[in-house]
Amino acid sequence: MVDIYWGEDPLSAPGYIAPKCVIGLDRDGVINVDRGTYTYKGTDFEPIEGSLDAVARLRKIGHKIAIITNQGGIGHGLFTEDDVDSLHQYMLDLLGEAGCPSIDAIYYSASSHKNDMYAKPNLGMFKRCQKEHPHIKFNKGYYVGDKLSDLKAAYKLGAKPVLVRTGYGLETEQQLNKFTYRDIKKKTIVFDDLSSFADWIEAH
């Protein structure tokens, strides 16, 4: 059985598998403005300038895309998984309007506890993503985030850690100068925002 898609946009074809390596994305502070508090309503979801277009561009040149985000507010009882699911539907609609009609996966953790195997910097979400989407191999890709927990996860996974200076990125860039993070710092590439990272990927 071969799926043949007759529509105009192959990116929206069922079962479409992008040919290039995965680009994992943190959400808050990378795609949308990190308000310093929890974002779980569409009205609070403010895309960072150029970020939706950046995801669309990365997708169009053939990258697999997986969004991996800690949503500790669920564990604190501040909002529910249903809230997160509807916010993500809203985000996907915005991405579609920006020219990115599909991505591979979204995973979120329900806590940010350091002993929760699913919460970054632990790798549970990434491992589950790879298991459920066997074409995704983070050790051949990138993971973009704004916090140390993102870079630590990427480093442990063998993905290329990418730091953006949006969200908590400037603080994280300072933290990276600590001696204990020297190995992560060596591997990390830093960009002003997701849009600049997409420019760099496009140029390679």
Ligand SMILES: [Mg+2]
């Ligand atoms: Mg973040």
